[in-house]
Amino acid sequence: MFEIELLKSRILTEGQVLPGNILKVDSFLNHQIDVKLLYEMGKEFAIRFKGAGVTKILTVESSGIAVAALCGLVMEVPVVFAKKHQTSNLDSNVYSASVESFTHGRTYNIRVSKKYIGCSDRVLIVDDFLANGRALLGLAQIVEEAGAELVGAAIAIEKGFQGGGDMIRRMGIRVESLVIIDRMDDDGNIVFRE
Amino acid sequence: MFEIELLKSRILTEGQVLPGNILKVDSFLNHQIDVKLLYEMGKEFAIRFKGAGVTKILTVESSGIAVAALCGLVMEVPVVFAKKHQTSNLDSNVYSASVESFTHGRTYNIRVSKKYIGCSDRVLIVDDFLANGRALLGLAQIVEEAGAELVGAAIAIEKGFQGGGDMIRRMGIRVESLVIIDRMDDDGNIVFRE
Numbered sequence: 001m002f003e004i005e006l007l008k009s010r011i012l013t014e015g016q017v018l019p020g021n022i023l024k025v026d027s028f029l030n031h032q033i034d035v036k037l038l039y040e041m042g043k044e045f046a047i048r049f050k051g052a053g054v055t056k057i058l059t060v061e062s063s064g065i066a067v068a069a070l071c072g073l074v075m076e077v078p079v080v081f082a083k084k085h086q087t088s089n090l091d092s093n094v095y096s097a098s099v100e101s102f103t104h105g106r107t108y109n110i111r112v113s114k115k116y117i118g119c120s121d122r123v124l125i126v127d128d129f130l131a132n133g134r135a136l137l138g139l140a141q142i143v144e145e146a147g148a149e150l151v152g153a154a155i156a157i158e159k160g161f162q163g164g165g166d167m168i169r170r171m172g173i174r175v176e177s178l179v180i181i182d183r184m185d186d187d188g189n190i191v192f193r194e
Numbered sequence: 195m196f197e198i199e200l201l202k203s204r205i206l207t208e209g210q211v212l213p214g215n216i217l218k219v220d221s222f223l224n225h226q227i228d229v230k231l232l233y234e235m236g237k238e239f240a241i242r243f244k245g246a247g248v249t250k251i252l253t254v255e256s257s258g259i260a261v262a263a264l265c266g267l268v269m270e271v272p273v274v275f276a277k278k279h280q281t282s283n284l285d286s287n288v289y290s291a292s293v294e295s296f297t298h299g300r301t302y303n304i305r306v307s308k309k310y311i312g313c314s315d316r317v318l319i320v321d322d323f324l325a326n327g328r329a330l331l332g333l334a335q336i337v338e339e340a341g342a343e344l345v346g347a348a349i350a351i352e353k354g355f356q357g358g359g360d361m362i363r364r365m366g367i368r369v370e371s372l373v374i375i376d377r378m379d380d381d382g383n384i385v386f387r388e
Binding site: 026027031032033034035036038039061062065066069070072073076077078079080081083085112113115116 | 227255256263270275279306310
């Protein structure tokens with residue numbers, strides 16, 4: 001079983017609270033990646049969504065990719081990452097959604113080629129963070145546009161105090177977060193939801 | 195042992211040659227990710243760099259992350275991905291290099307926090323593609339700036355006809371590419387190096 005307490009302790013010892021409700025955990029999740037830890041997260045997600053018949057994992061570049069890839073390895077399903085940066089070699093035939101970024105203070109489009117999600121897919125969204133929920137809603141919109149079934153969302157760290165997770169749960173979407181932070185102060189104090 | 199022939203056959207059947215020497219393999223590598231295939235690639239890289247004492251894997255966002263993460267899982271070392279997009283929460287204390295992108299036709303800066311590569315590290319660079327070699331040179335420059343040892347580069351697909359790989363080998367850097375493409379025509383014909 002995944003040791004939630006270990007993840008909490010990594011957040012407490014290595015995380016930095018930055019102005020604007022930003023939690024920086026780039027020693028193991030967002031810049032440097034503790035691959036073994038993410039693999040254990042993947043195993044925990046696989047347990048929680050066992051029997052849900054997931055056929056595809058959907059995430060968004062860049063920091064969601066590693067968590068999603070390791071989860072996909074455990075669950076033995078392909079991973080698709082939505083593109084959020086301009087690229088000259090993406091199909092024009094895409095599903096897209098507009099997402100307001102909390103961290104970066106701007107709006108961008110996320111896009112997924114229509115080739116890689118279809119109406120017979122049962123999609124699990126995987127991401128590193130859930131804050132105001134905009135990215136997750138954008139991904140959910142793409143799943144709906146594709147006519148696929150959304151089985152839920154698997155999140156490493158939910159910033160519960162920003163409300164996105166609870167809003168999305170109220171919409172009837174299953175959200176499984178490994179840890180939920182209920183309060184975070186500029187002096188570095190972090191309180192987890194029990 | 196990794197089946198190089200399998201990778202070649204995936205490239206031949208699923209790859210699309212686009213104008214401007216672009217090879218699109220987004221059904222298994224750049225957009226949708228065949229996680230199992232990338233894990234097998236990771237095992238092959240681990241064999242080739244066995245005994246090299248790798249302590250860290252370095253890649254660049256976004257499409258290098260999945261290959262690097264799965265390689266890191268096999269080799270049991272942390273992965274660091276250089277940031278190429280603006281982000282409000284990266285340290286100001288970074289190593290950086292300027293990289294001219296072949297695919298996207300512009301120059302960008304890649305940055306790595308000084309916290310995550312140090313002079314005692316033995317770094318393996320992992321990437322999905324090697325074309326003109328600019329990204330790899332930028333990453334090598336960061337490794338050098340950090341005073342770390344570069345043990346080599348592990349590449350999924352090298353576009354040999356663009357010359358980057360051979361240029362970098364001539365500099366004395368070990369480059370291990372799973373497949374090398376020596377010719378690629380607009381009609382979709384792809385010739386591999388023997």
